[in-house]
Amino acid sequence: MPVEVKICGIRDAEGFDAAIGAGADLIGFVFFPPSPRAVTPGQARALSARHAGGPIRTGLFVDPTDDQIAAVLAELPLGLIQLHGTETPERAAAIRARFATPVMKALGVGTAADLDVVPAYADVVDRFLFDAHPPPGGPLPGGNAQPFEWRLMAGRTIPKPWLLAGGLTPGNVAEAIRTAQAPGVDVSSGVERARGVKDAALIRAFITAAKG
Numbered sequence: 001m002p003v004e005v006k007i008c009g010i011r012d013a014e015g016f017d018a019a020i021g022a023g024a025d026l027i028g029f030v031f032f033p034p035s036p037r038a039v040t041p042g043q044a045r046a047l048s049a050r051h052a053g054g055p056i057r058t059g060l061f062v063d064p065t066d067d068q069i070a071a072v073l074a075e076l077p078l079g080l081i082q083l084h085g086t087e088t089p090e091r092a093a094a095i096r097a098r099f100a101t102p103v104m105k106a107l108g109v110g111t112a113a114d115l116d117v118v119p120a121y122a123d124v125v126d127r128f129l130f131d132a133h134p135p136p137g138g139p140l141p142g143g144n145a146q147p148f149e150w151r152l153m154a155g156r157t158i159p160k161p162w163l164l165a166g167g168l169t170p171g172n173v174a175e176a177i178r179t180a181q182a183p184g185v186d187v188s189s190g191v192e193r194a195r196g197v198k199d200a201a202l203i204r205a206f207i208t209a210a211k212g
């Protein structure tokens with residue numbers, strides 16, 4: 001199976017077009033205002049309309065209310081809702097049911113014990129994303145360019161498709177995939193020339209390295 005690649009935090013046409021052109025499987029729009037990558041639903045809709053079909057449009061939310069999700073879906077159909085906060089399995093199930101949209105739960109990994117919660121989500125989400133824990137007291141629960149020990153994922157049976165994230169770059173993604181035995185990867189900081197500013201050449205290099 002080819003490795004799946006998600007390019008997250010797309011905010012402009014350069015990043016969107018580069019991700020599409022290089023063959024991204026998923027594109028992430030961040031609907032979390034404190035993030036330097038945040039977009040409004042209208043901005044995401046305009047970007048998404050540049051290309052019909054193609055990558056799964058993923059909406060990234062952090063402990064969202066139903067109203068926040070509804071406001072986005074009113075502008076832009078999403079193929080996947082990414083929950084990157086402290087959403088419980090019950091909350092993830094409720095979001096999935098109410099919006100009839102697949103859900104990906106992001107989980108922070110620092111030790112093997114962090115994976116103990118996976119079974120609780122297995123029946124109520126469609127995908128998992130494994131990211132590093134955020135720095136204590138930091139403003140963002142993800143998107144911090146922080147890797148975790150990739151070997152913690154090796155040999156694990158994860159009951160749904162999953163993406164490896166956290167501190168990935170064009171230079172380390174191939175090794176990360178091999179070490180974690182990851183079926184997919186997700187990147188934000190590693191394909192930016194400045195915080196929140198995607199770089200087309202880095203996006204192309206990342207996708208080439210991940211899929212190569």
Ligand SMILES: O=C(O)c1ccccc1N[C@@H]1O[C@H](COP(=O)(O)O)[C@@H](O)[C@H]1O
Pocket residue numbers: 008009028030032035036037060062084131140141142143144145146165166167168186187188189190
């Ligand atoms: O990207 C963000 O700003 C962000 C904000 C809040 C929660 C998650 C966020 N990003 C996710 O984190 C992973 C890892 O990011 P990075 O590559 O280490 O910068 C990213 O792929 C997004 O899914």
